[in-house]
Amino acid sequence: MVASRWSCLVLFGIMLPSPPSPSPSRWFRSLRRLKSNGQASRTPASVCAEMLKKSREAFESKKTAEESFRLGQLDGIVRMVVENEDDFVEALNEDLHKPRFESLLSELILVKNEAFFAINNLKKWMQPEHVERNLATSLDQCFLVNEPMGVVLIVGDWSAPVQQCLIPLVGAIAAGNAVLLKPSENSSHTAELLQKLFPLYLDKEYYQVVYDVMLADLLELRFDHIFYTGTFTKAQQVMQAAxxxxxxxTLVVGGKNPCYVDQVCDLPVAxxxxxxxxxHNAGQNNVAPDYILCHAEIRDKLVQALTSCVLEFYGAEPAQSPSFGRMVNMEHFLxxxxxxxxxxxxxxxxEVDESNKFIAPTVLLDVQESDAIMKxxxxxxxxxxLTVYNADEAVDFVRRKDKxxxxxxxxSSPKVISKFLTCTSSGSFCANDSAIQSSLVTLPVAGVGASGMGLYHGRYSFDTFSHRKSCVLRTTRVECVTYLRFPxxxxxxxxxxxxxTSLSRKGAGWCNLL
Structure with missing residues (x-):
């Protein structure tokens, strides 16, 4: 009921006022004291190797192959998110100054929806998939089975530190894998909360959190699959190590997401x-529009409309708005x-305020393709x-860049939308809205080219973390065809x-003599 209610609010653009953030919990106060006393330390690489060894030994017991075990762990994720909602909201507020509204809408509800979708469909996903046969195998059983990959490494990013860790985890658990999860150190409060909660809700032999270790040390170990969300440079390092x-x-890298605004559109809605x-989240979102290609005729009107939106969303002083976040750390702010x-x-x-890592919602004009912000x-x-004079010019601009x-x-023109849909390549495409496509568990999040590789969300996550094994169970009763292949x-x-054994153009070519 909660998930469906929020889905309706998202689809119809209804925004509710954010409830006040909870006061710091006892656990968070003790965590701050621990950090201020300098007692936090990195996990040695040898400890990570030992954790991986234990996970692999546990995986070999085949317990994760059981549907009941997987369902129990998925239910554990739901309970972890529901029962610790306030702690997750506070952790996100500590790391990113993220409003409660955004934490629930773009993090926790997405994780719950993902887990519920996997729970509801797991039995069907786990069933063997029978395939078409030719005459030579017409009496045999030919099918695919989904095997877990083994022990997988999931590396989350800091921009959405709950969902970018737990949504891939749902797929890995549904597919029957053991997991080492590495949240980002940039979102340390969220990472340490996950590390605290995992053994309380998930089987600690199979699912472990290690965040206070160098990624390079983890990449020296042999995993059966690596799922990485983050920057292009580190994605290259992950791929080289793998x-x-x-x-x-699987790499979810992001990049420069173009947004074309046509002269024929509903400008206030856009x-x-x-x-x-x-x-949203002070722009720290890898599916957000990264730049606008605006038709010259409406550029000034678009700027006016955006000015009104910023005032409506965050008031005359966004630094005082409880609905606007902050940069995750000083390095990122600078x-x-x-x-x-x-x-x-x-x-x-x-406007900027270095002491609070605050950068106001900002729009730039007269940007050149060679400027640093476009690279x-x-x-x-x-x-x-950036200004363009027609859709063709915008398409050419997009095609010159990495995918x-x-x-x-x-x-408002179906012809213009179709032109971009068919003449450009991107991980995902959305007309007349932004970011909404990533909220659907039935659509994959997918990079292409420089923006990553592989698919996840819903069934696509299950497939990503599975090996699809081809199986043929032959009969020995009939040799009238088999003997023909022997010398x-x-x-x-x-x-x-x-x-x-041949196929024809229209299907099985049992009657097609070659």
Whole structure:
């Protein structure tokens, strides 16, 4: 009921006021004291190797192959999120100054929906999939079975530290794997909360959290699959390390997500949806629009509409708004500020407060393709606008760049939308909204080219963490066809075997003599 209610609110664009954030819990106060006393320390690489060894030994017991075990662990994820909602909200507030509304809508509800979807469909996903046969195998059983990969490593990012850790985990558990989870150190409060809660809700022999260790140390170990969300540079390192063991990888990298605003569109609606997606979580969102390609005729009107949206969303002083977040750390703050100062002209926002890691919702005009902000993923509340004169020019611009994780088009013209859909390549595509596609468990999150590789969400996560094994169970009762393949070879036998094993253009070619 809760999930469906929130889904309706998202689909119809209804925004409710955020309840006040809870006061710090006893656990968080003790965590702060621990950090201030300098008692937090890194986990040695040898300890990680021992954890991996124990996980592999546990996996070999075949307990994860049982449907009941997987369902129990998925139910544990739901209970963990539901029973500790306030702690998750507080952790996200500590790490990102994330409002409760955003924490529930873009993190916790997505995880619960993912887990419920897997629970509801697991029996069907686990069943063997029978395939078509030819004449030579017509009396045999031919099917695919989904085997777990083994022990997998999931590396989460800090921009959405709950869902980017737990949504892949749901797929890995549903597929029957053991997991080592590494949350980002940049979101340390969320990471330490996950480390605290895992053994309380999940089988600690199979599912372990290790975040206070260097990623490079983990990558030296041999996993059966690596799932990584993060930057392009680190994704390259993950892929290079995985190649040493021929370990399959799934990479969710992000990149520069284009957003074209046509001269024929509902401009107020477009401005609201773009502003929400770009400034949500202070812009720290890898599916947000990264820049706008705006038709010259409506550029000034779009800026006016965005100005109204920022005022409506966050008031005259966004720094005082309880609905606006902060940069995750000082390093990230300085990087985003430098991108803003070195590119284009500020027409909305531009205010910064280093002491609070605050950067106001900002829109830039007169941005050039060669500017620094057009060469790097922003992950901050900065929205560059570039001017184009038609849809063809915008399509050409997008095609010159690396393939993005997401591509957005705002237009009332089906022809324009179709042009972008068919003439560009991206991980996902959305017309007349932004980021909404990533909330559906029935659609995969997928990178392509420089924005990553592999699929996840819903059934796609189950498939990602499974090996699809081909199986043939043959009968020994009939040898009228099988014997034809044995030496000594004869032309007549060859013709019969070609007939028995060939397919025709319209399907099985049992009657198609070659």
């Amino acid at each position: 190649a040493h063991h021929l370990t399959p990888v 401005a609201h949806r773009i502003a929400w997606a770009r400034f 990087r985003v500020r430098e991108l803003m100062l070195s590119s284009g002209k500020v027409v909305i926002g531009g 790097h993923e922003i992950l901050g509340p900065i929205l560059p606008i 993005p994780l997401c591509l957005y088009v705002y237009s 000594p070879y004869e032309d007549q036998r060859l013709s019969l075997m070609m007939w028995a």
